[in-house]
Amino acid sequence: MTSDLDLDIEPAVRVNGISKTFRIVTERNQSLKSVALRRKRVVYEELWALRNVTFDVPKGSTFGIIGSNGSGKSTLLKCLAHILRPDEGTITASGKTSALLELGAGFHPELSGRENVFLNGAILGLSERELTERFDDIVSFAGLERFIDEPVKNYSSGMYVRLGFSVAINVDPDILVVDEVLAVGDVNFQRRCNDKFDEFQRAGKTVIVVSHALERIKSMCDQVAWIERGELQMVGDSAEVCDAYTVGMMVRAREEGRAAQEIVVLGDDAPRLIDRVELFEADGSAADVLFVGNPLRIRVRYDNQRAPTQVVVGISIVRDDGMHVADVNAGWQFASLADHDGMVTVDYAIAALPLLKGRYSVGVTLHDDTVLKVYDRDDQAAEFSVIERGPVPESGLVALEGTWSADPS
Numbered sequence: 001m002t003s004d005l006d007l008d009i010e011p012a013v014r015v016n017g018i019s020k021t022f023r024i025v026t027e028r029n030q031s032l033k034s035v036a037l038r039r040k041r042v043v044y045e046e047l048w049a050l051r052n053v054t055f056d057v058p059k060g061s062t063f064g065i066i067g068s069n070g071s072g073k074s075t076l077l078k079c080l081a082h083i084l085r086p087d088e089g090t091i092t093a094s095g096k097t098s099a100l101l102e103l104g105a106g107f108h109p110e111l112s113g114r115e116n117v118f119l120n121g122a123i124l125g126l127s128e129r130e131l132t133e134r135f136d137d138i139v140s141f142a143g144l145e146r147f148i149d150e151p152v153k154n155y156s157s158g159m160y161v162r163l164g165f166s167v168a169i170n171v172d173p174d175i176l177v178v179d180e181v182l183a184v185g186d187v188n189f190q191r192r193c194n195d196k197f198d199e200f201q202r203a204g205k206t207v208i209v210v211s212h213a214l215e216r217i218k219s220m221c222d223q224v225a226w227i228e229r230g231e232l233q234m235v236g237d238s239a240e241v242c243d244a245y246t247v248g249m250m251v252r253a254r255e256e257g258r259a260a261q262e263i264v265v266l267g268d269d270a271p272r273l274i275d276r277v278e279l280f281e282a283d284g285s286a287a288d289v290l291f292v293g294n295p296l297r298i299r300v301r302y303d304n305q306r307a308p309t310q311v312v313v314g315i316s317i318v319r320d321d322g323m324h325v326a327d328v329n330a331g332w333q334f335a336s337l338a339d340h341d342g343m344v345t346v347d348y349a350i351a352a353l354p355l356l357k358g359r360y361s362v363g364v365t366l367h368d369d370t371v372l373k374v375y376d377r378d379d380q381a382a383e384f385s386v387i388e389r390g391p392v393p394e395s396g397l398v399a400l401e402g403t404w405s406a407d408p409s
Contacts, residue, residue, distance in 0.1 A: 018089030064221035095174025109153035
């Protein structure tokens with residue numbers, strides 16, 4: 001499943017077969033007596049956070065690392081930043097590395113922002129003279145001129161991360177390693193970060209970034225590595241890897257979610273209520289691919305006879321990067337069908353689909369009127385794509401359908 005990287009590009013970082021394990025204590029000695037008399041030993045199990053991970057980060061590239069929570073991403077970044085040492089394998093880097101992994105890492109809460117700039121900068125390898133020369137740029141980038149002499153314990157999380165990131169990038173590293181702490185920044189800070197990343201790329205520097213924001217990873221990264229349960233699943237073109245990750249997570253969520261619903265709500269031997277879910281265009285043809293603005297009809301067919309009480313149909317639409325588009329439910333509009341012994345077909349018609357280009361999934365939930373008791377659920381009951389009719393200068397989630405006008409002035 002792993003793709004080969006371009007061997008002609010000199011790697012800035014080479015990760016070769018690294019593995020990292022942690023000991024998780026399951027039973028510990030409660031007293032000295034248990035140690036001396038009963039010779040009771042601490043019982044633990046080994047957790048492999050990383051196992052035989054290998055990839056190269058090309059010099060001058062922006063490289064993304066993705067994966068679900070607990071997949072080993074943070075452990076990998078700490079190994080790249082030399083905070084943790086792998087139990088097996090090696091990591092080699094060509095050039096100075098600067099890392100921003102945790103909010104306010106290296107800051108002392110009782111010290112002022114000014115004092116922490118010098119403390120954190122010294123930890124990252126800058127001399128007092130270098131920090132003095134760059135101090136104004138650091139504070140200006142962070143936007144903390146008014147608060148730089150305040151104790152950082154009084155800073156908000158956003159102020160913390162702005163100052164930490166500003167120090168890290170002003171170390172002028174060859175390789176910058178950034179965790180998803182940047183997500184706490186406001187819009188203006190995000191823009192400055194993006195501009196800085198662009199500047200880094202133009203200067204031929206290497207950026208390694210972890211994020212759950214797949215669209216951002218796609219747009220800013222040249223290549224991406226997907227880590228799952230400590231193992232490398234795929235590495236290569238950012239769009240291809242992100243798409244593969246999305247599909248993998250959808251399949252996993254569907255399997256785990258369905259199993260949970262069957263056990264908790266329906267019971268192990270309970271039958272499924274949802275018979276099928278179909279998508280249609282206005283002319284009745286299957287709606288696998290739609291143009292922006294086309295009508296869409298979502299049809300849900302379910303077995304009403306097996307439902308414990310009156311069924312409320314809920315529909316959700318989710319973009320393939322995890323962006324939740326909408327949730328709707330029919331409420332009690334079909335209460336008259338409560339006693340119907342057989343199949344029920346419910347249609348939900350959208351006159352003009354406002355979604356922009358992308359891949360979307362339709363989820364269906366059958367629940368009671370409290371929305372707390374679920375009778376059946378399928379998070380990926382159907383899928384469809386939206387494409388553009390021609391060059392459309394719009395981006396984002398929805399088509400605004402506005403009109404332009406202009407007059408000479």
